[in-house]
Amino acid sequence: MAYEQLKQEVIAYSKEIGIDKIGFASAEPFAELKARLKEQQELGYASGFEKGTIEERTEPKRLMPGAESLIAIALSYPTRMKNEPKSVKGDRRGMFARASWGTDYHIVLKEKLDKLAAFLQEKLAGFESRSMVDTGELSDRAVAERAGIGFSGKNTLMISPEYGSYIYLGEMITNVPFTPDDTITDGCGTCTKCIDACPTGALVEPGRLNSQACMAFQSLTKGFMPDEHRNKLGNLIYGYETCQVVCPYNRDVDFHHHEEFEPDPELVKPRLLDLLSISNREFKEKFGKMAGSWRGKKPLQRNAILSLAHYKEKAATDKLIELMQQDPRPVIRGTAAWAIGKIGEEKGFDAIEEAMKRESDHEVLVEMEKGLDFRIEHTN
Template sequence: MQAAAPSLGIDRIGVTTSEPFPELRERLEVHRERGYESGFEEPDLDKRTQPSLLFEEPRSIVAIAVAYPSKLKNPPVSKPGERRGILSRSAWGEDYHRVLDKRLKGLAAWLEERVPELRWLSMVDTGALSDRAVAERAGIGWSGKNCMIMNDEQGSWIYLGEMITNLPLPPDVPIADQCGDCTICIDACPTGALVGPGQLNAQKCISYLTQSKGLLDEETMVKIGNRLYGCDTCQIVCPVNRGIDHRHQAETLPDPEVAKPLLLPLLRMGNRAFKDTFGASSASWRGRKPIQRNALIGLGNFRDEASAGDVAQVLREDPRFELRATAAWALGRIRGEIAEAALTAAAESDADERVRAAAARALAALREPEAGRRGRAAGAREEDPSHRA
């Protein structure tokens, strides 16, 4: 299989046994007790750690990795009146679920030619098993302190998938941890979501928060910066990832206008246009509302007065209270006459109490002395890192 991997579009392949994952089970129990789960996971911890509950008489698990790019070539420039957001690198190209599914089906076909009695069950991300736990035990890479699987060749810029089989394949040897004493990723996490080496509080992780659908608190919105989907900070700062940018997988190559889109057009985008623009990306799975909310957050963090009219229109007309309340917050940071007039009207007459309250808070922030605002907003906007990794 190792020799065939490149012809199958697979960058790394490894095998582990189908035995349970008892250490993972212990970690997941603690994770749940502390309230660190995102809610997107398979809730049954037995299914997450016992392959035999998912597949009859499993003998081995094949893990695969497909590399994706870490840099945008000639990225479009964000400038006044034309501010841009950024998608995480894992969402730059074609939806990785589809990419990995094609690779796993190709691998299954290759195996069936040689072992007709093959039975198999593949998973990518949304399956019950932990992709990272399987990949670590199969020797794809070690588990970094940022909870990412990484190796010296691809770094952590890899999609993971696995296939449970009935074949008694020889297992590979796990790779020894090479993070050493380095804690750069933990120190750089914008929200402190990395609570310890290999320990993530998903409820605080910006990647999770950008995919949530509700209102976000003001501190979180400031830290989101101009991120529309996901967060790459803990990977960008990792020394192992320095200089790694694999671009040989065609489906993973980004369209710069999708990876780093203009924010203002997102505010007016309907469902059809959203699907046409982002439907091929994994960023589309939660629909347009989180992306549009995050676009408002980005405009607020840019404080670009040229966007005030468009943001004010969202506050006046959007039927979703979450977007109106977020628009109010953004206008409080953008300031200016347009922002103040829209906030005054919303604070007095919006149909939703939550929006009225958000508008009132934004008015207070808008009227705060400039010196006080500068002190409160230190480090407010995350620099877009898409060309720096």
């Protein structure tokens, strides 16, 4: 009874500190997840960003030997912004996916979990815990699902009946034997909108994602983006969210519960040409507090170049020529050459031919050839 009362006190306190949903689960091993993760690995579907071994990711007691229960939390985030700047010809803008709006959610959720831990520490002698948000070994989604936060959708995202999939997740392992909450049964039914809308077929079957093919994953890579993905990025420079946008659970969902997650329109929808000229210091000062900055500026700049190609933005040709000629990074030089060709100005093709005489990097030369191949398309 004492633990049940404590649980109710934790729930009440979680509301006080602005946690939208909280759930409790057992710390038993995640047997089904373990088998699935092994399959993912064998199929080559893992992203490579996962932390820890499969055993550590599915057995809480390996991370904290005294583990008795798990606490899952969820915070909603907004889907619409006020005063959204327009992306127009001559002044094109990119877009950070909604999951990167406002202050980095890792920081915000970790603070909430720290407050919960401090609350429990005061109430209980010998209290032990370990918290994680996204970058820990445990699967946030598996913990949240077991704790009744929501159900795992066919798009592999946690879907809450109240907040849709626009939620951030975090969890805490504790040595307190809290009573587990009931799980929510699958709510997708026969709907396959996310699978049908996935532009690369990354959702290979309901609930299974080939991370390597996912556009959100591709937006984070640091090398050349595969040819077949380049035209699918649109104006997104970080993340990808078609599988969320089409989900019926996300229709008209837009919660503004947390000031920290409110978007700065100029940051989440930045001018693409400005992004190509930004220094490391400026980038850190301007974008450093956003979740989308964690991979550094290079992937974002590569994606910005692809976005300019998507728009066929002729006003960007001179800047792209400058990057192709002078940037020390092969990925930026090569992607710029490809984009110049796609935009299709004659001075751009001439610049590619001239730059090829001085270029020594094989991969960049291949991209320059691809850029020149667009000339046929533009002369027809």
